[in-house]
Amino acid sequence: MATPRYDEASIRVLKGLEPVRQRPGMYTRTDNPLHILQEVIDNAADEALAGHGKLIKVSLHTDGSVSIEDDGRGIPVGLHPEELTPVAELVFTRLHAGGKFDKKGGGAYAFSGGLHGVGVSVTNALSKRLEVTIWRDGGAHEMVFAGGEVQTPLHQADTVGRRKTGTRVRVWPDAKYFDTATIPLGELEHALRSKAVLLSGIKVSLFIEKTGELREWLYEHGLRGYLDEALNGAEKIIPLFEGSQYAGDDDESFALGEGAQWVVGWTAEGPVVRESYVNLISTTAGGTHEAGLRDGLFSAVRAFAELHSLIPKGVKLVADDVFARTSFVLSAKVLDPQFQGQIKEKLNSRDAVRLVSGYVKNALDLWLNANVEHGRKLADIAIRQAQARARSAKKVEKRKSSGVAVLPGKLTDCESSDISRTELFLVEGDSAGGSAKMGRDKEFQAILPLRGKVLNSWEVDRDRLFANNEIHDIAVAIGVDPHAPGSNADLSGLRYGRICILSDADVDGSHIQVLLLTLFFRHFSKLVEMGHVYVARPPLFRVDVPAAGKRPARKVYCLDQAELDAAQEKMRSEGVREGSWSISRFKGLGEMSATQLWDTTMDPDTRRLLPVSCGEAGVEATEKMFDMLMGKGESAQRRIWLEEKGNLAEIDV
The missing domain is CATH 3.30.565.10 (Histidine kinase-like ATPase, C-terminal domain)
Incomplete structure (x- = not known):
C-alpha cells in the first residue's frame, strides 16, 4: 500500500x-x-x-x-x-x-x-x-x-x-x-x-x-410564579425564599449590573426542581453560579445554626445537607460569561461563585434572623440530613471492616467514607502529588501519586496484574478487585465515588491517561459502566491580566492553545492594552502551587472533570479500538491508522 x-x-x-x-x-x-x-x-x-x-x-x-x-x-x-x-x-x-x-x-x-x-x-x-x-x-x-x-x-x-x-x-x-x-x-x-x-x-x-x-x-410574577407552578402543589417546609441583588457603581469587585435573582424552596418530598440561567441562557448542566447559590445557602444556614447553638455535638454540616431538598430557579447576570462548550450548558466563570454566594448569603442571613421559626425548621432539616448521612457512612464502614487489605503507604486518604462525596486523584509524579496533597480538601479528597508510566495491561492476565506495584496500589486503594468486562463485579467495597485521573496537559500526560483508561476499561469495566471514572483537565497556560478601570487584576487559565487564542482575542475586544498581559506555560502539574491546582483542577465548583464512558460507539467498537491501539501484535494496523488519522491530532510537544 x-x-x-x-x-x-x-x-x-x-x-x-x-x-x-x-x-x-x-x-x-x-x-x-x-x-x-x-x-x-x-x-x-x-x-x-x-x-x-x-x-x-x-x-x-x-x-x-x-x-x-x-x-x-x-x-x-x-x-x-x-x-x-x-x-x-x-x-x-x-x-x-x-x-x-x-x-x-x-x-x-x-x-x-x-x-x-x-x-x-x-x-x-x-x-x-x-x-x-x-x-x-x-x-x-x-x-x-x-x-x-x-x-x-x-x-x-x-x-x-x-x-x-x-x-x-x-x-x-x-x-x-x-x-x-x-x-x-x-x-x-x-x-x-x-x-x-x-x-x-x-x-x-x-x-x-x-x-x-x-x-x-406571559409571567407577571416572574421566578416565583414559575417555581410555584413547577412544584405543582408539593408541601413546602418553609415559604419560598426569593431575592435579587446587583452590583452598583461603587462596587469594587463586580461590574455595574452584575448579580442574580433567585427563588428557593424546600419541600418535604417529591422531585426537586432546579433551573438556572445566565443572561437568559439556560444552563442545564449548572456551573459556577449554581455552586455560588449552594455555597451561599449553606453558609447562611450553618451560621444561623451556630448562632442559635442548634448543631448537636459530633455533627458536621456539609453543603449537600442543606441542598438535598432544595428546589430553585436562579437567573444570574454576568458581564463576561465563560461557558463550557459552544452549546453553553455549563457556566465556568470563576467569579460567579463569589458573586452569587455573597449576595445570597447576605440576603438569607437577614431573612432567617427576621424569621427565626423558619430558620429553625431549615436548620433542623439540614441536621437530620447530616445525621442520616453519618449513619449511612458507618454502615458502609462496618461492612468493609472485615478482611480489608492494608492501604498503600503512599495513599493520602480522606476523612469521609461517604462514597457519594469521596474522590481519589491518581496523580502523575510525586511532585504533583505533593501539590495535590496540600491543595486538596482533606475531608473528601484522597491522593495516590503514581511513579512513571503504568503498565500496558491490555493483554495482561488478571491474576498477574498485582505483580505490578502501581496497579496493585490502585486496586487496593479503590477497594475493588479486577474483573472481566461484562461480569457482575462486586462494588460493595468501593471506597471512592469518583476516581479521577490527573496527569500533565502534555503528550506524556496523555500517554499516562491512555494507559490508566486501558486498565480501567479492561480490568475494572464496572467502574466505567457505573460512571465512577473521570479525567481531570488541568490548564496548560495562565494569563496574568493587569487591572483595567474598575476591574481588578485577574488570572485566566486556558486548557490549550485554542483557549489561549480565544482569551487573548477577548481581552483585545475588552480594550486591554496589547502586550500588557503576560502568559505563563505550565511545564507540568508539579510546577503548579497547591492553590493553583485547587482553583483550576480540584475545586468541585470551578474544575473541569470529564466523565469516562464508551459514548455512542458502544462497548464493542471501543474494545476494537483499544485492541488496535494497545495490542502488541497490532503495530501494522496502528501505523495505517496513524497515517490516516494523524493529521487530526491536536498535540502540544
Whole structure:
C-alpha cells in the first residue's frame, strides 16, 4: 500500500463558515436542529434583556422551516466601517462578528448570552436556506442565504413607519447535519417558557402552522410564579425564599449590573426542581453560579445554626445537607460569561461563585434572623440530613471492616467514607502529588501519586496484574478487585465515588491517561459502566491580566492553545492594552502551587472533570479500538491508522 502523500498541498485552509460544516459537532448539538434555532431566539431575548422590545414570536411552518421574530431595534443595515460590508451580512456569515463583543462604554449589549462569536453564523452555516427581514430606519430590509452563502444581497424591499422595528429570521435547517430533522416540541416550549419567566412582562408565543395552534406565555410574577407552578402543589417546609441583588457603581469587585435573582424552596418530598440561567441562557448542566447559590445557602444556614447553638455535638454540616431538598430557579447576570462548550450548558466563570454566594448569603442571613421559626425548621432539616448521612457512612464502614487489605503507604486518604462525596486523584509524579496533597480538601479528597508510566495491561492476565506495584496500589486503594468486562463485579467495597485521573496537559500526560483508561476499561469495566471514572483537565497556560478601570487584576487559565487564542482575542475586544498581559506555560502539574491546582483542577465548583464512558460507539467498537491501539501484535494496523488519522491530532510537544 502506497504511503499517503504529505506535502504543501496537503494543508487545507478552511474559510468562512466551512469549519462549521466540516465539524458541526464542535459548534452545536447535532442530534436535532433545536440549538441553531435557540441561537436566534437568544438574540431576540438579548434585545428584550437590553430593554428593547416586548414580544418574541416563533412559528413552526408546514414546509419544515421555523421563523423567529422580535420587535427589538433591528440588526444594523449599514456598512461596517472597517469591513465595508453590510453589518447584517457579517452577522450571518462571519464566525467572530457580533454586537456582543463591544463592552466599552456599556456597548450595545452590556449583558448577553456568551461571547463565543459564532451564534447565528452557525445557524446560517447549517441551513439550506435562511431569510432575514429587518425593520429599521423606516425601511423593511431583506436578505436571503442559501447553504450559508449570500443568495440575495441586503436591500430595502419596502418602507414602513419609523416606529416599526425588529428582526425576523426564517430558517430551513439542513437535515444532513443532524441525526433527525424533527424539532423536539417539548424542549422548544420549555426554552420559550423560560424566556417568558426570566423576562417579566415580555410575551413569548409559539404558532404551529400545521394545527393552527397558538401558545403564549406571559409571567407577571416572574421566578416565583414559575417555581410555584413547577412544584405543582408539593408541601413546602418553609415559604419560598426569593431575592435579587446587583452590583452598583461603587462596587469594587463586580461590574455595574452584575448579580442574580433567585427563588428557593424546600419541600418535604417529591422531585426537586432546579433551573438556572445566565443572561437568559439556560444552563442545564449548572456551573459556577449554581455552586455560588449552594455555597451561599449553606453558609447562611450553618451560621444561623451556630448562632442559635442548634448543631448537636459530633455533627458536621456539609453543603449537600442543606441542598438535598432544595428546589430553585436562579437567573444570574454576568458581564463576561465563560461557558463550557459552544452549546453553553455549563457556566465556568470563576467569579460567579463569589458573586452569587455573597449576595445570597447576605440576603438569607437577614431573612432567617427576621424569621427565626423558619430558620429553625431549615436548620433542623439540614441536621437530620447530616445525621442520616453519618449513619449511612458507618454502615458502609462496618461492612468493609472485615478482611480489608492494608492501604498503600503512599495513599493520602480522606476523612469521609461517604462514597457519594469521596474522590481519589491518581496523580502523575510525586511532585504533583505533593501539590495535590496540600491543595486538596482533606475531608473528601484522597491522593495516590503514581511513579512513571503504568503498565500496558491490555493483554495482561488478571491474576498477574498485582505483580505490578502501581496497579496493585490502585486496586487496593479503590477497594475493588479486577474483573472481566461484562461480569457482575462486586462494588460493595468501593471506597471512592469518583476516581479521577490527573496527569500533565502534555503528550506524556496523555500517554499516562491512555494507559490508566486501558486498565480501567479492561480490568475494572464496572467502574466505567457505573460512571465512577473521570479525567481531570488541568490548564496548560495562565494569563496574568493587569487591572483595567474598575476591574481588578485577574488570572485566566486556558486548557490549550485554542483557549489561549480565544482569551487573548477577548481581552483585545475588552480594550486591554496589547502586550500588557503576560502568559505563563505550565511545564507540568508539579510546577503548579497547591492553590493553583485547587482553583483550576480540584475545586468541585470551578474544575473541569470529564466523565469516562464508551459514548455512542458502544462497548464493542471501543474494545476494537483499544485492541488496535494497545495490542502488541497490532503495530501494522496502528501505523495505517496513524497515517490516516494523524493529521487530526491536536498535540502540544
